[in-house]
Amino acid sequence: MSKDLFRGTVPYYSRYRVPYPEPLLAKIRTKSALSGQGSLLDLGCGTGEIALRMAPFFRDVTAVDIDPEMLAAAEQKAQKRGIETIQWLNQSAEQFSADTDSFELVTIGAAFHWMDRRTIAERVREWLQPGKPLVVLGYTSIWSGTADWLPLVQTVIKKWLGEKRRAGSGEFPDAIDPHELVLTKSGYTLDEFEYQHPHTWTLDELIGNLYSTSFASPAVLGDKQSAFEADLRKTLLDYNSSGTYQEEMTFYALIATPY
Template sequence: MNAFAGTASYYRRFRPGIPVDLAVLLAHEAPTASPRRLLDIGTGPGLVASALAPYFDEVIAVDSDQAMCAEAEAVLRPALSGGQRLQIRHALAEDFEPPAGWQPHLVTCGRVLHWLDRPRFLDRLAEYVGPGGVLAVFSDRSLWTAESAWQQAARAVVQKFLGERRRAGDGVFGPPGPPYEEVLRASAFGEVTTATIPVRREWSIAEVIGYLYSTSFAASHLFGDRQDAFETALAKALVPFAEGGFLVEDNTFTVLTARRPSSMDR
């Protein structure tokens, strides 16, 4: 099941990227080398790879959705500087194989680890990430889990149209499983550190609608012929919260950086 089928164009236009502070943190955590290599898992339209590309010489961006890969190509390719190398790979994260001898210094998983077979993915990473390599797992709260009054109002409208349970495309969102930190510590990437990075955003009502259509729980096709009715109901619910035409969101990125111990640490 592709939970994000049909969302790629909305994802590119309406999903917020990562803040500068997060990009700087991840670039600082990754080993320095030449060429310096980034592997971005679940790249979507390349939001994370775009923010980190200035710090790396070679970037491979992987996604299981062909439409997302096309959006990433359109975003990332024109922004390359002289000498930088980019590959966009259509593959499952658990099955991805890098070019022979290619070892990433930083592997990023932004808003994606939940969707993966985590033990299988981490075992596969251990096959090609060398000692000292860093895996970064990070996400902010989605509108479904956020707690501000306007976000709760928006979620209530989604639930009125699609049901109380959180959707995941044509299915439902699965259980969370063990804490990510626990999973990482049990893997080859056992040196785990945690950080949080706050972010404040302002949304127009039209942008909230576009954001929702980028999600697995409110993709536009899930509403069928009720899409116009949904947009009308959502706008009506959000207008009382919009100050100066905008809705303010205070969010936080939770960041786990998991390092594979170098040989001297073993």
């Protein structure tokens, strides 16, 4: 994962990303049979969404991310909430190392696709305590959601940034194996579940969410940002003048247990 993927996105990331629903996290905790005294490893932790919310259920947490701005925002959140059990490490998932049987749970939230997945999956097997899982989380995006207004958003993005989906200063890879295939090939059994979350976007929230992404951040848009935003606002208001847009989001968790 490149350090510039999310350059300049942190203010939008913290404010406009839709949080993982608590029932999803509760299901993960139940399935993982946590002791309450174990250690959590959160790889690609971003602004700390998972690490901060799971910290009360562990003795300590190690949270790793390559982006120093993301980590600074996460640490600030932790300080405001009085959470002192998290160690924040500014490095890539591939650079991180740990002793055998170190963790009761390893989580990766919507970041696994940026990693060398096979390498990470194989290393995590060694770091996990026997019978404990790696959990990969994610959710529908602008590109995979089913709401009938989403193709309008995609059209505006492609108009201003080209047909190829951006990823920071580069392009998103055309095709990668599904996470499920990578994990099963790496020696895990899978238990997958989903949680449906109805969400209402305002125009400001939707645009802020786009600015939090690797494909439509202010850094990627550059001097096109104002024109892009004006075009998107007009397009969506022409479609629905209320300025609010409904989406049935799907959040998922892949609970992968080494065998």
